[in-house]
Amino acid sequence: MRNPSSSSSFSFAAAQQQQRHPAAPAAPESAALSEFGREMQAGLARRPRSISPKYFYDAAGSQLFDRICELPEYYPTRTELRILGECAGEIAAQVGPGAEIVEFGAGSLTKVRLLLDALEAPRRYLPIDISGEHLAAAAERLRADYPELAVQPIAADYTMPLVLPAPLPGAGKRVGFFPGSTIGNFEPDEALAFLQLAARMLRGGGLLIGVDLVKDPARLHAAYNDAQGVTAAFNLNLLRRANAELDANFDLEGFAHAAFYNAPKQRIEMHLVSRRAQIVSLNGERFAFEEGETIHTEYSHKFTVEGLRALAVKAGFRPGAVWTDPERLFSVHWLGA
Incomplete structure (x- = not known):
């Protein structure tokens, strides 16, 4: 999911x-x-x-x-949040100051808060989601908590080519944020096509992507068939x-x-x-x-770390740091664009 x-x-x-x-x-x-x-x-x-x-x-x-x-069975969210929290400083160093964050499939804007808290003076946040009503409400809550941040929600299908607003004057890197292992919802050729699209949109910046890893089938079954x-x-x-x-x-x-x-x-x-x-x-x-x-x-x-890095290279990214939890249930990758 x-x-x-x-x-x-x-x-x-x-x-x-x-x-x-x-x-x-x-x-x-x-x-x-x-x-x-x-x-x-x-x-x-x-x-x-x-x-x-x-x-x-x-x-x-x-x-x-x-x-x-x-849910207790659904390990991806809490595991990814733990990685983002524990590795926030290292992630912020990759992103750099004054960044503009573009989140694909932003949902409730929960995970990005850990990233925003760690970044140095982020300039703007551009969350993209297909559920416009849900996105607008979440964006309003985020504005209240981050009054210095420009929050500009975009109600759109992020799998389609779209034109983002021009970077703000003096902004740093434009960095994509794609958590939750949503990349797994694509067929392999579609995952490649999306990453190629993202690489073009984020040229000069990078992509921070969450990826669920191959693991015990029983654990996976429980995560998608909760009690x-x-x-x-x-x-x-x-x-x-x-x-x-x-x-x-x-x-x-x-x-x-x-x-x-x-x-x-x-x-x-x-x-x-x-x-x-x-x-x-x-x-x-x-x-x-x-x-x-x-x-x-x-x-x-589900992916292996090596498999995701190979896919990223094929899409035009430069794979960088990888962060995982101790059980290697989940991974977060920095991909330079």
Whole structure:
């Protein structure tokens, strides 16, 4: 996971379409014309069925993801926060003074606070996230806590090429921040494409990226199948959102959350499984599901340190320092652009 996009992850083909919240029939834009609506219809029509995980993150989905990050089974968030806290001084030395921080898939702006606290006089923070409402509220809270920092949120799909504001006069490096191992949501070729895009955007600066590491499959399974069922609710929220925004009639009781570790491909796969034979309508179109048929909703690839560094070189970065926890569950990399 996650946060924030082939069709089953953040594909760069699909990502050329920007998500916008569709409206009820009386609103200016119909569900049939919304990006979410088009991708959902296409995802249900293809075999195997799939939808990009970027559509998890409406306001409710973003709140559920925040709860996932606090679960005892979900080690990535607390482990990455520990690394960022313990290694903040070394990270700040790589970033330098007066930096402009660009966060991809910013979410609730929690982790960046550890970075901001360690940096020397950061000039501006540019958080990018697809959930504009959630981002705006988080940015307002950050402004209150960091009144000297220019906070300029950008509601956008960060997997698409976008033009950032010109650097502020006298600013230092422009540094990307991509925590949470969201890089794992991409297929390998898509991860390369995103890193190449980031390298161009951050030229002269660098990228600080969090990467989940290959580990015991049992630990991975527990992280995506928590005892409280929050990850299941997060997954099923995609169907609730489709009902609310796309004139769909998914029966949430008719689908089950399923997540498992595919060891040969070193990735978690997350699906919604039809509990029975059923027919679902979406914007007037009907889709038949067999019992056991799935909608694939997310990949979460795991990496070795060496594998991530090799990928970064291929994308045009210069790999630098790497920080890990004692158990080597998670890693944070500095990549020079």
